[in-house]
Amino acid sequence: MQYVSTRGHQRLGTFTDVLLSGLAPDGGLAMPEQIPTFSAAELERLRGLPYTELAYEVMRPFISDIPEDDLRGLLRQTYRAEVFGSEEITPLTALGDSGLYLLELSGGPSLAFKDMAMQFLGHAFEYVLERDDRRVNILGATSGDTGSAAEYAMLGKERVNVFMLSPHGRMSRFQQAQMYSLNEPNIFNIAIEGVFDDCQDLVKAVNADAEFKARYDIGAVNSINWGRVLAQAVYYFRAYFALGLPAGAEADFCVPSGNFGNVFAGYLAKAMGLPIGQLMVASNENSVLHEFFSGGVYHVWPAERVAQTSSPSMDIGKASNFERFLYLVAGGDAVQTAGWWAEVGAGRPVDLRGTVHWDAVAASGLRAGRSTHADRLATIRRVDTEFGRLIDPHTADGVLVGKRFQRPGVPMVCLETALPAKFGETVEEAVGRLPERPAQFEGIEDRPRRCEVLPNDVDALKGFIAGQLDIKRRG
Numbered sequence: 001m002q003y004v005s006t007r008g009h010q011r012l013g014t015f016t017d018v019l020l021s022g023l024a025p026d027g028g029l030a031m032p033e034q035i036p037t038f039s040a041a042e043l044e045r046l047r048g049l050p051y052t053e054l055a056y057e058v059m060r061p062f063i064s065d066i067p068e069d070d071l072r073g074l075l076r077q078t079y080r081a082e083v084f085g086s087e088e089i090t091p092l093t094a095l096g097d098s099g100l101y102l103l104e105l106s107g108g109p110s111l112a113f114k115d116m117a118m119q120f121l122g123h124a125f126e127y128v129l130e131r132d133d134r135r136v137n138i139l140g141a142t143s144g145d146t147g148s149a150a151e152y153a154m155l156g157k158e159r160v161n162v163f164m165l166s167p168h169g170r171m172s173r174f175q176q177a178q179m180y181s182l183n184e185p186n187i188f189n190i191a192i193e194g195v196f197d198d199c200q201d202l203v204k205a206v207n208a209d210a211e212f213k214a215r216y217d218i219g220a221v222n223s224i225n226w227g228r229v230l231a232q233a234v235y236y237f238r239a240y241f242a243l244g245l246p247a248g249a250e251a252d253f254c255v256p257s258g259n260f261g262n263v264f265a266g267y268l269a270k271a272m273g274l275p276i277g278q279l280m281v282a283s284n285e286n287s288v289l290h291e292f293f294s295g296g297v298y299h300v301w302p303a304e305r306v307a308q309t310s311s312p313s314m315d316i317g318k319a320s321n322f323e324r325f326l327y328l329v330a331g332g333d334a335v336q337t338a339g340w341w342a343e344v345g346a347g348r349p350v351d352l353r354g355t356v357h358w359d360a361v362a363a364s365g366l367r368a369g370r371s372t373h374a375d376r377l378a379t380i381r382r383v384d385t386e387f388g389r390l391i392d393p394h395t396a397d398g399v400l401v402g403k404r405f406q407r408p409g410v411p412m413v414c415l416e417t418a419l420p421a422k423f424g425e426t427v428e429e430a431v432g433r434l435p436e437r438p439a440q441f442e443g444i445e446d447r448p449r450r451c452e453v454l455p456n457d458v459d460a461l462k463g464f465i466a467g468q469l470d471i472k473r474r475g
C-alpha cells in the first residue's frame with residue numbers, strides 16, 4: 001500500500017515511511033492511495049476473533065512493508081491483558097437496558113484511550129528504528145492525554161526522544177502531574193504559553209522546516225501520524241462484533257471529539273465496510289465541529305476564542321484530522337483539499353453549503369452535538385445514579401450527545417475516552433466524591449516536576465530542541 005498527501009498526490013512511500021515522517025512535506029496528511037473494504041462475508045469471518053487477530057486483519061491491508069509474522073508479533077506484544085487490564089482489551093458494557101453502551105478504552109497505562117494506539121506505536125517505532133538503524137526525535141502536542149500516553153509508550157526507548165508541548169496551566173492537575181513528574185533522560189516536557197492549537201501549530205511549523213526536520217530526525221505521534229488512526233480503527237470493529245447484532249445490522253457510535261482523530265478512525269472503519277449508521281461527533285463548549293456539521297461552514301476558532309473547560313482534552317479550535325475527512329468528502333481530490341486548507345490557513349471559512357461536497361457530508365453518517373459544563377455534571381451524576389458507573393467529563397460529553405441522537409432499536413456505542421481518576425475535581429463536583437485512582441498514581445500531584453516553560457515561538461522551540469540534543473550528544 002502506498003500513501004499520498006491530502007494536499008498534492010505526492011507519493012509519501014509505504015506504511016513505515018509515513019510512520020516515521022509525520023506530516024507530508026507539503027503540509028498535508030498521509031492517506032492510503034485507496035481504502036480497502038471488507039465484503040459482508042469477510043466481515044462475518046472477523047466476528048469473534050481475539051483482539052490481536054482482529055487488529056491484524058484490519059491493519060494488514062494498509063501495511064505492506066512489515067512481514068506478516070513480524071506484524072503479528074508487534075500486535076501480540078502490544079495488546080496484552082497485563083497492559084490493558086482485561087483479556088478483552090476493550091470491554092463493551094451495556095448501560096442497563098437503555099440501548100446505550102460504553103466502549104471501555106482506558107484500561108491502559110495512562111488511563112485514556114490514547115494508549116490503544118500509542119502502545120502499538122511504541123513497539124512499531126522500536127521495530128522500524130532497529131531495522132533501519134535510525135533514531136527519531138518525536139515532537140508532539142497535547143491537550144492532556146496524548147502526552148502522557150506517548151511518554152509512557154516511549155519510556156526508556158533508546159532510539160527515541162520525546163519533546164511534548166502542552167498548553168501552560170490548561171490541563172487537569174492529574175494530567176500535568178502524569179507528564180511533568182517523569183524524570184527520564186529521553187522525555188522533555190515543554191509548557192507553551194498558549195492553547196493546544198498553538199502547540200499543534202508549532203509542531204506543524206517545525207515540520208515545515210525541511211532542513212531542521214531532517215537534521216534532527218523529527219517524527220510525530222499525534223493523530224497526524226497515520227499509524228495512530230489505523231490502530232484506533234480496530235476497536236470500532238471489536239465493539240461492533242461484541243454487540244452480537246445480526247449480519248449487516250447497523251450500530252451507531254458517539255465519540256467525544258477534539259482533534260477529530262478518534263472519530264475519523266470510526267469513519268475509516270465505516271469506509272472499510274463496517275455497518276456503522278450514525279457516527280456522532282460530541283464537542284464541548286469549543287464546538288467548531290458542531291458548527292460545521294449543523295451549518296455547513298468550517299471556520300476554525302482563533303486561540304482567544306477557545307475556552308478552558310471541564311473536558312480540557314477537547315479544548316481545541318482547529319481539528320487536525322478534519323482535513324482527512326474533507327479529503328475523502330472531496331473524493332480524494334488533493335487539489336480541492338489544498339484549496340480549502342489555504343483558506344483555513346488564512347483564517348477564512350470553508351463554506352460547503354449547497355455544494356456536492358455538502359451532500360457527501362450528509363451521506364457520510366457523521367452528525368454532531370455539543371455539551372456544556374452543566375450538561376457534563378448532570379450526565380456524570382445520572383450515569384452514576386442510574387447505572388452505578390462513574391464516567392469522566394469527556395465520556396460524559398459523548399453519553400449526553402449519544403443519548404440525544406439515539407434511534408429506536410439501534411444500539412448507540414459511546415466511547416469511554418478516559419478514566420474519571422484523571423479529572424477528580426470535576427467528578428467530585430458532579431457526585432460529591434472523588435473517583436478511585438489506581439495505586440501507582442497515589443500522591444502523583446505532590447511529586448517533583450520537570451517541565452520547561454517556553455513562549456509560543458517557533459525559534460525558541462527549535463533552539464530548545466537543538467540545545468537539548470546537543471547536550472545529549474556530548475554525553
Ligand SMILES: Cc1ncc(COP(=O)(O)O)c(C=O)c1O
Pocket residue numbers: 112113144145146223256257258259260261262263313314394395417418
Ligand atoms: C479524554 C479525551 N477524550 C476525547 C478526546 C478527543 O479525541 P480526538 O482528539 O481524537 O478527537 C481527547 C483528546 O484527544 C481526550 O484526551
Ligand SMILES: N[C@@H](CCOP(=O)(O)O)C(=O)O
Pocket residue numbers: 141142143144145146147221222223224258259261262313314320
Ligand atoms: N486531546 C488530545 C489532543 C491531541 O490529539 P491527537 O489525537 O491528535 O494526538 C490530547 O489529549 O493531547
